[in-house]
Amino acid sequence: MQASLWRWLFISLLLLSLGISLQATAETSTREHTPLAELEPSSSQRQVAKEVTRLLTHQHFADITLDSKLEEQAMENYLQQLDPNKALLTRSEAEALLDRTSELEAALVKGELDFAFDVFVTVTSKQKKRLEDALTQLKNELDSFDFTSEERFQADRREADWPESQAEIETYWQHRLTHELLSLMNSEQSAEEARDLLVRRYENRLNRLKQTNNDDIFQSFMNAFTTSVDPHTNYLTPRRSDSFNIQMKLSLEGIGAMLQSENEYTKVVSLVPGGPADRQGELEPTDRIIGVGQSKDGEIENVIGWRLDEVVDKIRGPKGSTVRLEVLAADNTERRVIEIERNAVQxxxxxxxxxxxxxxxxxxxxxxxxxxxxxxxxxxxxxxxxxxxxxxxxxxxxxxxxxxxxxxxxxxxxxxxxxxxxxxxxxxxxxxxxxxxxxxxxxxxxxxxxxxxxxxxxxxxxxxxxxxxxxxxxxxxxxxxxxxxxxxxxxxxxxxxxxxxxxxxxxxxxxxxxxxxxxxxxxxxxxxxxxxxxxxxxxxxxxxxxxxxxxxxxxxxxxxxxxxxxxxxxxNSAIQSMIEQLESRHLERVRDDPNFQFLQAQSQWMQDNKGTPSVSLNRKVRQQEKKKEEAAQLAMENRRREGLGMEPLKSLDDEEPEDPNDREPTPVDLAILEETGNILMDFKRLAN
The missing domain is CATH 3.90.226.10 (2-enoyl-CoA Hydratase; Chain A, domain 1)
Structure with missing residues (x-):
């Protein structure tokens, strides 16, 4: 096969290997910021819209036709990008925008992008107003927050229906602010200290929103269209193309973490195997980076609401230097600070x-x-x-x-x-x-x-x-x-x-x-x-x-x-004829394997707690729920240790910290590899 074809196939496969996020992301602007309502598409963007539409309808693997069904999907994607948590638009407002779907064809075929920019400005202006109102309440009305409520808050509303009224949206934002304050107060900060930190975060979000440029709007709209066709088809702006090409060369610097923007957070998608973060061992996929500090004692700067490329710039640095990351677990229950020594990921x-x-x-x-x-x-x-x-x-x-x-x-x-x-x-x-x-x-x-x-x-x-x-x-x-x-x-x-x-x-x-x-x-x-x-x-x-x-x-x-x-x-292989025997021996053996039982317990815990759990807006209840979760994890670990003849732990904090340079398998890894070896030896005996 020709080398060019191998390269083409290599690119397609490496995309997922590198964990490259190609969702809509904001890009840093170096000019003065144009007011949101005054942003308009450039002539080159109008031309690109036509080019993308033509390529998708003529060269995509699927037989793509720009019909009403695809246009409706693209419009729904666009609103989902602009209001992912359904926290800005009421049902009637969303339906009014969806009723304008017929204008989407002209935007894509003729490059008449004013419609796309208008929708963006409509929704994003509501976000700007919400951020301003939140700042006013945080600064002037701290006493209005109730930390003894029996209400619960569901942070992820992606699968929820559009709210029916403005009152429902108001309730969501009140609960959201209460939740965010409680998350900070659970880290032994007072309400006033938590408020001050949250104000800085919201000010940053508002500042980043004011930095929106026409590239942000265009990329968001085009990817709403391309991902309506399939999730791996994406438009790359010139700057994103440059970044993509650097990553394709496997020339990665920093900590070796693949990141993407999710709502207002920078989320860890995956870790580069063997990279600094992977070796350090504490950063995990789905963690959200909420703060970045330079050196071991440098002040941690809040990065919630920042542009993805700005967060990456903060994390990158000279080989051998230290970056401190403040991260929030995916379930919003744990905040921690991680120190990672930067290095080249070769x-x-x-x-x-x-x-x-x-x-x-x-x-x-x-x-x-x-x-x-x-x-x-x-x-x-x-x-x-x-x-x-x-x-x-x-x-x-x-x-x-x-x-x-x-x-x-x-x-x-x-x-x-x-x-x-x-x-x-x-x-x-x-x-x-x-x-x-x-x-x-x-x-x-x-x-x-x-x-x-x-x-x-x-x-x-x-x-x-x-x-x-x-x-x-x-x-x-x-x-x-x-x-x-x-x-x-x-x-x-x-x-x-x-x-x-x-x-x-x-x-x-x-x-x-x-x-x-x-x-x-x-x-x-x-x-x-x-x-x-x-x-x-x-x-x-x-x-x-x-x-x-x-x-x-x-x-x-x-x-x-x-x-x-x-x-x-x-x-019709020997393996196929032996599967039933091999599985029977496997199940019998793992009943007495402490490490494999630990793997099963971890899997069951994940199954029991999957989905989108809500969190209490009552400070005492939230602390109790956290203790209950820690107790469950401690019990699982101690059952494993007991089976191996090890001393039980009184607290998860008593466990010896892992050596970041130690590449020995974890208990779960050991269970998987050892049992795979056992199954393989079973097969060898049966085959002989």
């Missing part, structure tokens, strides 16, 4: 690595090699220039297999958890280490043409027992690898259902900016798409991620699952 930090897990079989110790692959990487330039020892996933894994075999391993596990993808070429060649030859993946373009990619070298580098571990964050190239291993019956796939991203994107240049557009879909060699369904493990472990919130199936307007003709017959 490809080396994301390279494949190995370890050995020991397990007991009939009283004898067996060694299972584990190779963790955080991403599918490839030095394209080194490959094209025939550079000696250029880096690639397959080359590294091949070397690691050799090293593990020198230690006489009894089986091999490929750990693809949290691997969001990367170079398709590497997923293809990696499969080739385990099969002699054959197809690996099918790629279908918008015209229905199917290309089959595979391995033809006729060699097998490792022919022993093989296991593959996946979870909900395993996507794209990971799904191609795991799916091919499963379709050939070459190895056992265990863990959680994977992400389900089976689409291919490419970048098209526009007269201003770029368009990331879905151009093709992936299919397994058995014919089914990985879209939505992902890869279903042969043996499923308790889930640690909410599939209703994470994964392609959780994305609005994602393309549907479908299938093409299979290129190999349905598998």
């Amino acid at each position: 490809l080396e930090d994301q390279a494949a690595s190995k370890r050995i897990i020991k397990t007991q079989v009939n009283g004898e110790t067996r060694k299972v090699g584990v190779i963790e692959i955080p991403t599918f990487y490839l030095d394209f330039e080194g490959q094209q220039n025939n550079t000696k020892d250029y880096r690639s996933t397959t080359r590294d894994v091949k070397r690691l297999i050799d090293e593990l075999q020198e230690e006489d391993i009894d089986g091999l596990v490929i750990d693809l958890r949290n691997n969001g993808g990367g170079a398709l070429q590497e997923a293809n060649s990696l499969v080739g280490l385990f099969i002699p030859r054959g197809p690996v993946v099918q790629v279908k373009d918008a015209d229905g043409n199917v290309q089959i990619l595979g391995d033809n070298d006729g060699q097998v580098h490792y022919n022993g027992p093989l296991g593959v571990v996946i979870n909900r964050l395993s996507a794209s190239a990971s799904e191609i690898f795991a799916g091919a291993i499963q379709d050939y019956g070459r190895g056992l796939v265990v863990g959680e259902q994977s992400f389900g991203k089976g689409t291919v994107q490419t970048i098209l240049d526009l007269s201003e900016g770029q368009l990331k557009i879905t151009r093709a879909k992936f299919y397994r060699i058995s014919g089914g798409s990985t879209q939505h369904k992902g890869v279903i493990p042969d043996i499923t472990f308790p889930p640690l991620y909410d599939s209703e919130r994470i994964g392609e199936s959780a994305s609005e307007n994602a393309l549907a699952w479908d299938q093409v003709e299979p290129v190999i017959p349905p598998r």
